[in-house]
Amino acid sequence: MFDVIGKKRWFFAFSALITIPGLIFILLTPFTNGEAGLKFSIDYTGGTTWSIRFADPDVTADEVRAALADLDQPDAQVTKTGRGFFDIRLSKLDLRGVEPTPTPVPTLQPSPSASAGPSGSPSASPAASATAAPSTTPVASPTPAASASPTPAPSATPAPSASPAPSGSPVPTGSPEPTPIPGSNTQVPTTGEIGRIATGLQQELGPIAEQASLSSIGAVVSSDLVNQAILLILVGSLGILGWITLRFRDVKMGVCALISLLHDVIVVLGFFAIVGTLFDVEIDGLFVTAMLTVIGFSVHDTIVVFDRVRENKVRHAGEPFAEIVNHSVLQTFGRSITTSFTVVLTLTALLLFGGSATEEFVLALLIGIISGTYSSIFNASPLLVVWQEWEDRRHGRLVAPRNPRRASA
Numbered sequence: 001m002f003d004v005i006g007k008k009r010w011f012f013a014f015s016a017l018i019t020i021p022g023l024i025f026i027l028l029t030p031f032t033n034g035e036a037g038l039k040f041s042i043d044y045t046g047g048t049t050w051s052i053r054f055a056d057p058d059v060t061a062d063e064v065r066a067a068l069a070d071l072d073q074p075d076a077q078v079t080k081t082g083r084g085f086f087d088i089r090l091s092k093l094d095l096r097g098v099e100p101t102p103t104p105v106p107t108l109q110p111s112p113s114a115s116a117g118p119s120g121s122p123s124a125s126p127a128a129s130a131t132a133a134p135s136t137t138p139v140a141s142p143t144p145a146a147s148a149s150p151t152p153a154p155s156a157t158p159a160p161s162a163s164p165a166p167s168g169s170p171v172p173t174g175s176p177e178p179t180p181i182p183g184s185n186t187q188v189p190t191t192g193e194i195g196r197i198a199t200g201l202q203q204e205l206g207p208i209a210e211q212a213s214l215s216s217i218g219a220v221v222s223s224d225l226v227n228q229a230i231l232l233i234l235v236g237s238l239g240i241l242g243w244i245t246l247r248f249r250d251v252k253m254g255v256c257a258l259i260s261l262l263h264d265v266i267v268v269l270g271f272f273a274i275v276g277t278l279f280d281v282e283i284d285g286l287f288v289t290a291m292l293t294v295i296g297f298s299v300h301d302t303i304v305v306f307d308r309v310r311e312n313k314v315r316h317a318g319e320p321f322a323e324i325v326n327h328s329v330l331q332t333f334g335r336s337i338t339t340s341f342t343v344v345l346t347l348t349a350l351l352l353f354g355g356s357a358t359e360e361f362v363l364a365l366l367i368g369i370i371s372g373t374y375s376s377i378f379n380a381s382p383l384l385v386v387w388q389e390w391e392d393r394r395h396g397r398l399v400a401p402r403n404p405r406r407a408s409a
Helices: 005-031 061-070 126-132 143-147 194-204 218-248 251-279 288-314 320-352 358-392
Strands: 046-055 077-080 087-089 208-217
Touching: 005 320, 005 358, 061 077, 061 087, 061 194, 077 126, 087 208, 194 208, 218 251, 218 288, 251 288, 251 320, 251 358, 288 320, 288 358
Parallel strands: none
Antiparallel strands: 046 087, 046 208, 077 087
């Protein structure tokens, strides 16, 4: 019979071997300001991503990068995919069209000629004009004189027709309609800052044949996503800890399951930190979904083993705890491997034929499920034995010698 618990130190050493390098790269992320370690997409950092394909298939990523530098985007990141598309990452741009600034109504300034009465005297007031009008020629009637432009003389109630709109206020009628937001479809934008960049690229490198996507996320939205991602993982982990502890009436099982989950999270994050440093692979909003799925799958295997441990403690009372756990692991080993293998086959097919849109998501699931199966069998269960034996020694309980036996169905 294979003695899993007896070789626990080898399994712990292997776990350290696959987690420590990844953990180092994870810690490099804040110290290198993102130059090494995890690479975050605009879902977490904010910015604009643009996927386009030029009509000229010979255009290279270096040419696109040089053209963007000439268009005031020297920090643009350009990656050419296998289908001829260029994945361009820019600083955050306003994807809305530039709306014309409303032209204010010019303020009418009184002039001496406008304030003058029918006699042509600049000091004539409207009242004087009105009284003198009947004795003069018919041209200087009171009606046109009163409806002339406003004069500097103050009046009790300003005439609504003579007072212009406040300076700088938009005109209610005649203002242009807002330009529709481009980028929500596959139309190459022509307005705004992104439209200026698109026009410049086409003048430099030829027409853009196809646009696959265009999206922009602000810093506020991205910070909310980061906070929600951390909160989801913490709440999920604490919920699993509480439920397993309540279910098995043993806090050791809950903590051991949580440690195995932490192992899986570090393995997945470390893997993406390494490939992000070497190959600029980014993690996007779906990464949190993948991590929660990995956590759920991993704890499922752990619960299966721990449930069998609880049954065998009653069935084989008096036997050493390490032998009971080893017996339980071997009883559930075939089920765990078969279940994980079928999921791995499906994820491998998705990774090979599912397209580039879900590559990072499927890859995170694949790495996490393999790690979760390993940690449930070779980390959580041996760790439970180590803890139990430490408690037995601390309380002076005699630990019976182990005599591993063959597992029965």
